[in-house]
Amino acid sequence: MYQKEVFKELMYQFVSGEISLEGKAQLLKMIDDPQYEDDLDFILRENYERIGPVKANPESTQQFIQSLTKKINTINDQVAEEADSTLFNWKKLVVAASIVLVMGLGYVAFNRNKVSTAIANIDKNVIMPGRSGAILTLGDGSQIVLDSVANGVLANQSNTAVAKKDGEIIYTEGSNARGVINKMMTPRGRQFKLELSDGTKVWLNASSSISFPTAFAANERKVSIVGEVYFEVAKDKHRPFKVTVNDVEVQVLGTHFNVNGYDDEGEIKTSLIEGSILVGKKDQKVLLKPGQQANIKKSGGVKVKALDNFDEVLAWKNGMFHFDNASLETVLRQISRWYDVDVVMDKGVVSRNFEGEINRDLELSQVLKILEGNNVHFKIEGKILKVMP
Incomplete structure (x- = not known):
């Protein structure tokens, strides 16, 4: 198995809670390597809501903690100048820190105001496809x-x-x-x-x-x-x-x-x-x-x-949404299942029918922009999808 595949495998094992002690140790050695940056970025985006701290042994992660702290402390004022591209880098660092928590730190304190500001402004409306x-x-x-x-x-x-x-x-x-x-x-x-x-x-x-x-x-x-x-x-x-x-x-x-x-x-x-x-x-x-x-x-x-x-009939199997005079309710049920969101419909929303195809590998926000062409509006709040007239 190629090393990148090993890294992705270990990351998904970590997120699902199936990773072994040996796997944790191997992941800690790999996670700061630049060659895995794109894969780390994608997996953290995909699973951001699911990662949280638990108790573990701090000794095995001390070296990684020091490396992570050094990286945070050396990031400069480009955060403010490159908000769109850099905010997720801050998010990635914070989530990486939460990985450390899960794998053995116990507690990390971040004192830099920029981190707090960046976290407060993270776009939490990015919901990846299934x-x-x-x-x-x-x-x-x-x-x-x-x-x-x-x-x-x-x-x-x-x-x-x-x-x-x-x-x-x-x-x-x-x-x-x-x-x-x-x-x-x-x-x-x-x-x-x-x-x-x-x-x-x-x-x-x-x-x-x-x-x-x-x-x-x-x-x-x-x-x-x-x-x-x-x-x-x-x-x-x-x-x-x-x-x-x-x-x-x-x-x-x-x-x-x-x-x-x-x-x-x-x-x-x-x-x-x-x-x-x-x-x-x-x-x-x-x-x-x-x-x-x-x-x-x-x-x-x-x-x-x-x-x-x-x-x-076969659109889902072929990686597509296909709507053939489909009602709004039908469309929303499919979106709820694929993007793992709960749908809340405001009073006054009038049902309408939809025609056309959309790729199922798009982010939820991209799908919603396409659907909004049919006089309906959406708002994402965490895992809640609000439908408005």
Whole structure:
């Protein structure tokens, strides 16, 4: 692994709370090296709100503390002259100091007025887009934070190997494997890819989860989901593949389809891209053909409609927001999940519809500027997104 990748890995382990004592020591040696400055800048921006001090051992960090203090004391009056570019450098130093706190300082006092002034003026409205990450719960209840773990075998679940490779989790079934239920969950602001032991590929959108056996039974393959998940099911005519979301079941042999079953949506939408599926509740099921979508209201009833294209359905998987006459409420729910913000709508805001595409890798403020072209206004306060008329 390249050294920059090692540095990023250690930083994400630190932020997620998974870093080892050895990792802390290695990170302290690397964090002040100029070659890692861009990566440090990005990760601190992305995780600024999550970093905070805890008790630890001060001895292991004394050398880094001295280096950091020297750097702070030698910064000159360019702060005032280069506010836009320098404020985050001050922020970076302060957050770096909080890393020291977490890794072993205990207490650091900053007496320079410029630091206090810079901190007071930091733009706290920078909210970065979501990224790859998830939490995997194994059969024994132990959890692995997948945001930052390195490639390699992570666990063995009753003769089924669980490994991370190139940003996804892959289950490989061994001889005499026994099915144990695992669960993958993506918080808001995260998405992840998974390959089940039968070869089925699964993509989880933000704020979603899937529960599945590490090895499938001889007569069927069954998983349950929450939120939005895209499947490319491995063909196996002897073992139908079944997906349950609430009381709705999707049954397939081998196909590509997307299920949107978020709890805060009014209906469960199942869109078929390839193959055929049987979808519905026990008393009412329909057979879908490619290009069709089944809309199942939670109160009951199944409605099938034809899709002109799959741009809106698969936009999240392809790194986009795609709005096709989407209501303001629909747009805001997607933003809330991807940017991990809570939405508060003022009285007097009139719902309107949105058309077009926006990249999901933009900062939240950039997305909001685009949406404000439709006569709606936004204000970010910490993790609260206020919507105003």
